[in-house]
Amino acid sequence: MTEQHPFEIVQDVVLHAAPERIWEAVTDGTAAWMFPTDQWPAVRTVDEHPRHLVSRMEGPDGWYNQLEHLLTPGPEGTNLHYVHSGILTDNWEQQYDGAAQHTLFYLHTLGEYLTHFDGRAVSFVDVQGPDGATAPDALERFAASFALTGVMAGEKKDLDLPGLGPVEATVDYATGHFLGLRSEAAMVRVFGREAFGQRLGLTVHDFSLDTADDAARSARAQEHAEAWGEYLGALYA
Numbered sequence: 001m002t003e004q005h006p007f008e009i010v011q012d013v014v015l016h017a018a019p020e021r022i023w024e025a026v027t028d029g030t031a032a033w034m035f036p037t038d039q040w041p042a043v044r045t046v047d048e049h050p051r052h053l054v055s056r057m058e059g060p061d062g063w064y065n066q067l068e069h070l071l072t073p074g075p076e077g078t079n080l081h082y083v084h085s086g087i088l089t090d091n092w093e094q095q096y097d098g099a100a101q102h103t104l105f106y107l108h109t110l111g112e113y114l115t116h117f118d119g120r121a122v123s124f125v126d127v128q129g130p131d132g133a134t135a136p137d138a139l140e141r142f143a144a145s146f147a148l149t150g151v152m153a154g155e156k157k158d159l160d161l162p163g164l165g166p167v168e169a170t171v172d173y174a175t176g177h178f179l180g181l182r183s184e185a186a187m188v189r190v191f192g193r194e195a196f197g198q199r200l201g202l203t204v205h206d207f208s209l210d211t212a213d214d215a216a217r218s219a220r221a222q223e224h225a226e227a228w229g230e231y232l233g234a235l236y237a
Helices: 019-027 092-116 138-145 214-235
Strands: 005-015 043-048 052-058 064-074 077-088 123-128 156-161 165-174 178-182 186-191 201-206
Touching (some): 019 052, 019 064, 019 077, 019 092, 165 186, 201 214
Antiparallel strands (some): 043 052, 123 201
């Protein structure tokens, strides 16, 4: 039997949105700031709208993955008490480090979505780099390709982004492993997962067609997939 390691990741963040809007974002609106989760067969073990939500997935040999969201209104906004717990197995220390750092990035992106794009329909795509994007310097090469080396969160840059074209982008997140870019109509999230034994990838959350139909947004997502796939393919060839 594979050795199991229980884990828990706990974060408290203040979000400038009502509990009802946060609830919507973490249930039906995850593609707008993270990735679609409607394919996960999770059971809501606590479902107290709009304050307390616990979703749990279970598997063989005691495996489980659980997300808890506790929302408390306060003078500065709504406090989100977030707990991700479960079981890790192979390479669990590296997995835990990656999950903890991803959590910070995702919760930050949730705040960006609620502040700038709340309620707008999204064209979402997840693009993974080629084999060359597993190199230890993959994120450095990505940043350098857009003249973003050493960039700090809060800076504004004029960028020509695949699928989006020339935009003024705000660097809303910048660490050694992750990069967040936000324009007036979209967010691009870059994940330097090469640091966790995987490969660099990115997600695009495009809100420019929020009043269009599903087919138009699906076509836009495909355009982003092709444009970024070509760009990453050339960058890491």
